[in-house]
Amino acid sequence: MAQNPIASQLFVGLISGTSADGIDAALVRFAGEGHAHCELVHGRTYPWPESLRARLIALGQGAAIDSIDEIGTLDVRIGEHFADAASRLLVEAGIAPAQVRAIGSHGQTVRHRPSGAAFDGAHPFTMQLGDAHVIAERTGIATVADFRRRDVAAGGHGAPLLPALHNALLHSPHEDRAVLNLGGIANFTLLPRQGVVRGFDTGPANALMDAWCVRHTGQAYDAGGAFAAQGQCDPALLQRLLDEPWFALPPPKSTGREVFHLDWVQVRLAGGESPPDVQATLLELSAASIAAALLAHQPHTRRVLVCGGGAHNPRLLQRIAAHLPGITVESTATHGLDPDFVEAMGFAWLARQTLAGLPGNLPSVSGARGPRVLGVIHPAA
Template identity: 45%
Template sequence: MSLFIGLMSGTSLDGVDGVLVDFWAGAARTLASSHVPYPDALREELMGLQAPGDNELEREAVAANKVAAIYALCIEQVLAKTDIKFADVRAVGAHGQTIRHRPELGYTWQALNGALLAELCGIDVIVDFRSRDVAAGGQGAPLVPAAHQALFGQAGRTRVLANLGGIANISVLEQDGHVTGFDTGPGNVLMDGWIARHLGKPYDEDGTWAAGGHVIPALLASMLSEPYFAAPPPKSTGRDLFHADWLQRHLAGHASAAPQDVMATLTRLTATTLATDIRRHAPAADIVYLCGGGAHNGTLRRMLADELGGHVQLETTDVLGVAPGLVEALCWAWLAFRFDAREPGNLPSVTGAQGLRVLGALYPR
């Protein structure tokens, strides 16, 4: 067996997904998984660290320790579902919680104390996967397209994997083996913030609230004027751009808009920007596989299907043998597997880096 654990916490800030994977003989077999939600206080602190504030260095360090403890708990829960011992796991690939992503300034930062995590779990811990790509002139994101190609690519057929997390991104796995990928824009981040503000809920389950609203064309057009959407890849984004103040600027001329109609418009924004980039960069694709939390949003899926037209089939990654909520954690297990073999984990065609690089920093057990 060749056992690795992947741990992922994304822009939605809902908690940590963990998966145990056996990469023996080149295959990727998922053995167990778990999800550990963030406590409300930690989630609020991580949200607050998205912007400059008082005493932020100490606050980030303390939060990074708390994130490590949650990651360690997730590892414990994953292994508790198996007969596998901690010492049998080759390494853990841990993403950490992104609080700043500024590749144009030469840095990206994920809150996670990797040293503490290694102490807590007694397994080799590999962290900070994005920084080496950024140092090589890349965006540091998205990194999952390389894993998507290795795990889901199919010769002779173009496939698209669309991750609907807080930020949406696509991987275009072309039939000749060429791979492109980038962040298309908001996934759930604006929708989650809006429903939390008005209904006190963490997300719009199945898109039920959005389904009862009406899209506001002028508001949608205003948001679609954001220069990021027209920028060519390689590109990546996050809460540094798409946040509550960004939305509020576009709402300035729509003070009387019903909150439910705004929700419908935000859902359509995600569907429109995602579909536009799929048509633009994967015109030969006849199937799109959805993963991430947004894959379970029925209203978003219907809007996306409408934007793509009837010739493109939508499926979740369940049909590929991986639950939508586990795909990113699986990718981080794969990145740890690549680091352990000292093999590259990035794709310059995706991130814009100067070349292939081994990604990550190791904290030995």
Template identity: 50%
Template sequence: MTNWYIGLMSGTSLDGVDAVLADLSPDAPRACRVAGHTSLPMPAPLRAELLQLNTSGDNELHRAALAANALVRLYAQAVEQLLQRCSVTAGQVAAIGVHGQTVRHRPGQFDGTGYTLQLNNPALLAELTSITTVADFRSRDVAAGGQGAPLVPAFHQCVFGQAGRAVGVLNIGGIANLSVLSADGSVLGFDCGPGNALMDYWVARHRGALYDEGGRWAASGQVLPTLLARLLAEPYLHQRPPKSTGRDLFNPDWLSRQLQGFEDADPADVQATLAQLTARASADAALAWLPAGSPLIVCGGGALNQDLLQRLAELAPQLGVQASDSHGLAPLQVEAAAFAWLARRCLQNQAGNLPQVTGAAGPRVLGAIYPR
């Protein structure tokens, strides 16, 4: 069987689709070599629709189905572009691992099981690409009593783990999640709080931009201590893992409630405070679980935010804050590569979750397979 796999990721930030072609052969460096990467921006109408589908609205089922189709067509474009760039044919690829777009994440709630919902149409993707497609990675873990997230710590251990040394891996997408790779080989991980989602919302509202490039707008403002204290009082931030979160909690309505009494604040100061919230929640989690001297490897879109990295470094001087490209994987490649890796785990009938991370009853094979 071929060792070429494609990973597709459109994260909580909703800024675009990342696609990687990964060599997962046993002799590849760290068992994962990214041979190619492409990104496509999220079309504005689709982004708006996906954001709206995070909350209840009219005709949801119909709209969600059509949004999933549109998203998959974007995935298919990314796959086609990636194959052309890498001079690889569809027949040479073992499988695509595609996460889909999370619009609801409520594990363990309501009826004791809850649910996690990623908009996707993997049957259509298999049809459009002629490549076996693996999707729906989270629901089996939730069915087994787990959070269904994060699923990347096992992959982080594979590519970033260091024998005899503790390592932290902080993925900052719309939500921030931390993997704790202990010196003894054990692994923990959890969503530690908001990542870019609130900052992206605020800069879009006040400056019409998709994101605060380099964190320059946040850097121009001043942190509001009283507001920061209110934000940091959010109970989720003080829960012990296993835990996971998403836009179900950290969304514009949540922020609006927190901003009551700060209506006259300078928007740049609010942005600075939101950046400090992300940095504090992430740094507090890392400092609580990692020994001094551990590297803290940052990936995801937040790793491109220099202001955010500086805040992290100032808050956690005991840790070596560094972007993941210094460890062989560019920040925007890590999560997509993880789902390529999880697709292979599924095809090989190997467990993809870590029960100590998600809280599931045991190891489970994750994913549903749609043959080419």
């Protein structure tokens, strides 16, 4: 039976990022060849149950796995929540599952060891949970998942995966640009007017600030940077944080909560620091490390386009801009892309690439040996 040409334009993208603050779901319409048209039809974030979120964060920070049974159970539970998010999104948008060509599901990262695990010092891997069989079965929609592991198997970092889409939608022939994703971890896509697209993680964006905020205020995140605004940056503490060797590594590189977590902060405290001062210092750490990475790798950037949850923290954006004089720092919304759903849209795009048999990675970004078709296709029920 021939595929309805209108149905083939609609994809759903799903992701829960390093902050694990919820499942971002995006219904995306593609039209034309390549990336001629990419429209967010509807986007929503569906929060995790608090107990499950706490466990996901703990695992991301390196907490021990209780058993293989726990991993198997979590894989299914996460898949169920992802399936429910996709179904709720479609109901809200008034779209029937039969109209959707496929779901692209990132899942939830619980381990990311692209340079090899401490377990044996070798055998790089990355692990995202969220059983795509469950998603396909519950939604009745073909689901593409497990996007990162093929790139890692090809010698890459499996991240970042969205620079190809950023290049297609946000490149300018008139100026050097950078796309800055401020999730739990910050990452750049570097878009020169001419030349090779590059991308890499820069270190913490919101993950440390969120965790410190939860510990000291009970709030999941520092809304508008208000908690940080109550304190002052501690220069000595900031320097101890910036002395982390990971910052000096050359791209390609990626990271997560396995490096940047509250225990990492705790061992660098002198003792006696006020919680607001630490929050202000963590914000400055994000801003300073982001700016330093950009100036080191694309110093002639004229415009930084920001997406992710951190795009709503004006204090963080102000501090980034202060470190980048002469460079415009603005939301991707200025260019027609909702900053909250750029990543979810990206996984819809990756699913489309996979179904078309086209590569999803950029070797110049991830360090893989070459372009690879990413992900595994789970047919509709």
